[in-house]
Amino acid sequence: MTLEIITSPLLDPLRHGFFTRRGGASSGIFAGLNCGPGSSDQTEIVEINRTRVARAMEVEDRDLITVSQVHSATALPLTAPPEGKPEADAVVTATPGLALAILTADCQPVLFADAEAGVIGAAHAGWRGALDGILEATIDGMxxxxxxxxRIRAVIGPTISQRAYEVGPEFLDRFLEEDPENANFFAGGDGDRVHFDLPAYGLHRLRAAGIAEADWTRHCTYSDPHRFYSFRRTTHAGEADYGRLISVIRL
Structure with missing residues (x-):
């Protein structure tokens, strides 16, 4: 099956893509393009999937760069492929030929570009990272x-949408302690539960940071199991593990 790659005109003319799970070699609960070495999928199959992504981005395997994502606010500047897997949740570069990649399964993958300057970035922004400032750290790094x-433009790729993201009162309280205006990103649920709008919050943080443009592709990972992996959907289904989607940008 052919790889399916979602792109955005905001990031043109740079080569980039939010890859769906279609077109991969994995099977079973990982069926498709699982690019997560942290999953329990077969290591050699994950490597085959990542090689397919590297070929689609027209880079060597070693130049498809991922880091050890830890829900931090750390953005790592790179001039060459790093040794090992440093801990960070964003990477930035001005070096042609490097493909910056982020792995997600409900969290926001965010790709950044200042095409005129020849500087790009990629960030993993779950609720904790977004709240702690990973998006702003990526912009600072660029x-x-x-x-x-x-001049920076940023696009949020497939992520969990508000209707699928039910959280408890302690989650809401954490955001309200940061800023009472964050109430705008929550809607009522059953009992004391509320629904959080992660992509709207990400767009708010990006736009408040003063970049040129920001957008979301408007794909929900939870509600489309044929195209996307989802940690939350896997949890609700009682499955043992889940695949990771990959999102990539290169100069």
Missing amino acids: ESLGARRA
């Missing part, structure tokens, strides 16, 4: 490499 904030 500026340190010569990007201009007013």
Whole structure:
């Protein structure tokens, strides 16, 4: 099956893509393009999937760069493939030929570009990372490499949508303690439960940071099992593990 790659005109003319699970070699609960070495999928199959992504991005396997994502606010500047898997939740570069990649399964994959300056970034922004400032850290990291904030464009890829993201009162309280205006990103649920709008919150943080444009592809990972992996859907289904989607941008 052919790889399915979602793109955005905001990031043109740079090569980029939010890859769905279609077109991969994995089977069973991982069926499709599982690119997560942290899953219990067969290591050699994950490598085959990642090689397919590298070929689609026209880079060597070693230049398809992922890091050890830990829900932090750390953005790592790179000039070459790193040794090992450093802990970070965003990567930025001005080096042609490097493909910056993020793995997700409900969290926001966010791709950034200042095409004029030749600076790109990729961030993994779950609720904790977004709240702690990973999006702003990515923008700061790009500026340190010569990007201009007013030229940066960012796109949020497939992520969990509000209707599928039910949370408890302690979750809401954490956001309200940060800023009472964050109530705008929550809607009522059953009992004391509420629904959180993660992509709307991500767009708010991006736009408040003063970049040129920000958008969301409007794909929900939870509600489309044929195209996307979802940690929350897997949990609700009682499955043993889940695949990871990959999102990539390169100069």
